[in-house]
Amino acid sequence: MPSPSDPPVSGAFAAATAGRARDDACPGALRLHTADDGALARIRIPGGLLTVRQAEAVAVAADRLGDGRIDLTSRGNLQLRGLRDPGAGTELAALLGRAGLLPSWAHERARNVVASPLAGLDGRSHGDLRGWIRELDALLCASAAAAGLSGRFLFALDDGRGDTAALGGDVALIARPDAAAAELRLAGRPVAQVPAGDAPRWAVRAAEGFLTLAAERGARAWRIADVDPAGTETAARLRAAGAPPAASGPAADDTVPDTAGGPPLPGLVRHPDGTTCALSAGVRLGRLTTRAWRLLARVAGSGAGELRVTPWRGVVLPGLPPSTAQEATEGLTAAGFLTGEDSPWRGVTACAGRPGCAKSLADVRTDARAALREAAPEPGHRLLPVHFSGCERRCGHPDGSWVDVVAGADGRYRVAVAGAVRGVTAATAATAATATDLPAALDTARRTSTPPPSRTT
Structure with missing residues (x-):
């Protein structure tokens, strides 16, 4: 592994970043981002592939250095929040390095x-x-x-x-x-x-x-x-x-x-050999405790010993015997994971919101839970994804079409369909909704247009 003194960027990139107003500020596992709830670390997981041992290393890091929770990102990476110890970055690098999750400091x-x-x-x-x-x-x-x-x-x-x-x-x-x-x-x-x-x-x-x-153009x-x-x-x-x-x-x-072929739907996926299957599980709002994360790892250990973190804030666990998979499905459902197609939570995401982000105008995760608790989709009815944002930056919003829910300074949310719906750019008139009105506004917006079927089994 390169030494900590290796430069974080190459000379080529230094030359290439001469035209933008600022440098890329994306956090990493070595370059942490300061938030209101402590430092944030983003761990790159190429292709979302993790071994059970690596998954445990992430859980240890979240418990020892962070707030005991793990976030799944829209690029299939992992985030730890609430790192407050000044030496957390060094210890995190050591933990990830031993697990093979930091093969190059310069490229992380x-x-x-x-x-x-x-x-x-x-x-x-x-x-x-x-x-x-x-x-x-x-x-x-x-x-x-x-x-x-x-x-x-x-x-x-x-x-x-x-x-x-x-x-x-x-x-x-x-x-x-x-x-x-x-x-x-x-x-x-x-x-x-x-x-x-x-x-x-x-x-x-x-x-x-x-x-x-x-670099030739002198452009950032x-x-x-x-x-x-x-x-x-x-x-x-x-x-x-x-x-x-x-x-x-x-x-x-x-x-x-x-x-888009669409994300894998929650549930069991039969392997072509007919003897094993995979379990696709969604994570509500992309955030889970280390206890829940370790439950996923235990299920993975009963199969191929592999976790595949998806860009849609879910995890696929391959190679499970059918009997094990059915039992695991019941256990994950009881633990709050999404394991069925008709949950109103499928496709619902949110930024960090308050209190973790100083720019957020609302506690969007709490408001999302309250709004979704009242939703009851019709069986088999596919709904547009939803993203809750605490401000106009819309951090972490999905690609394609989605219901855009943005907190306003007046205490209300603006709800509109954004992105591309069936290949057409869409931007419906925004509806202003209070917390009381939000469930109905969401239901109307999610049914404005439906994405194509995405079952991949």
Whole structure:
């Protein structure tokens, strides 16, 4: 492991950040963010993959250094809050390092990788992405230039179902049906079709090309779209380096989706072999106690010994015998996890709110719990996601379409549909709602339009 004195960013990034008003302030496991409830640490989990041992290390860190809770982020990473000891950062680094969760101090904020959580589990994917995840992470950590990527830069690995490809990745790899090739996308646009075995290498080269382009322009850039909105100049550099062009025509359109496949629904997912299954569990508001987290780890230990943290604030536990999975489902349901499709909590997220954030105008999590307690969705009816925000920054809001619930200085919430609904940009007139009116306003907004079916079993 590099020493603590290693520079947090490379010279290439220092040159590339000359045009923005400020540096990227995304927190990490080494660079903590100061909040009203103490310091916040964000632990990158490439592809959301964790072993049981690593999950326990995170729980130990949350108990020993933080407030005893763990947050799941919209990029499949983990956060610890309430770190108050001045030496917490050093101890956290040591804990994570021993668990293999901090392979490079210089790259710890650059390791933002989301991956299809059901890849290789339900018979609908074009391959198991774990090899890509591990190779991409190793190549990132081996690239001196990649240490200059901002904490906002995102790699998306998609198994062909179109779920993570829709999450706004700067660089995306999408597996193709023949398993011999992968589509490479930059800023959401197909730019090359590369051999599957070399796909992670081309993804890193694309990121390095972006940094070089930004440096040449003297631009302070966090994402590819900052300097190359269509990804065309970065793509041209890749083709000059030998990357073949993207596939075109009806076959490409049919096999590489451009729309979201959606997150895995809560519940059991039968593996193709018929002898085991996975359990998909959602976490209310993306926050859980270490006791609940350890329950997930124990269930994972009864299966493949693996946890897959999803970008939709859930966890997939693969390789469970059916009898164990059914018992585990009942246990997780009793513990407050989402294990069924029709819970009103599915797709509901919130920022930290008061008292953790000084900018928040409300205790959004408490208000969300009160509003959702009264909701009772119709069986099988799919509702739009909801995000509660304590201020106009809307930290942690989802991609796509969602019900935007924003606290106002007057004590009321503004409720509106935001984002893209069925491919059309939507922005309904905002409804002002008090805490009493909020359940009804939410119900109306969530039924404005419904997302496409997302069952992946």
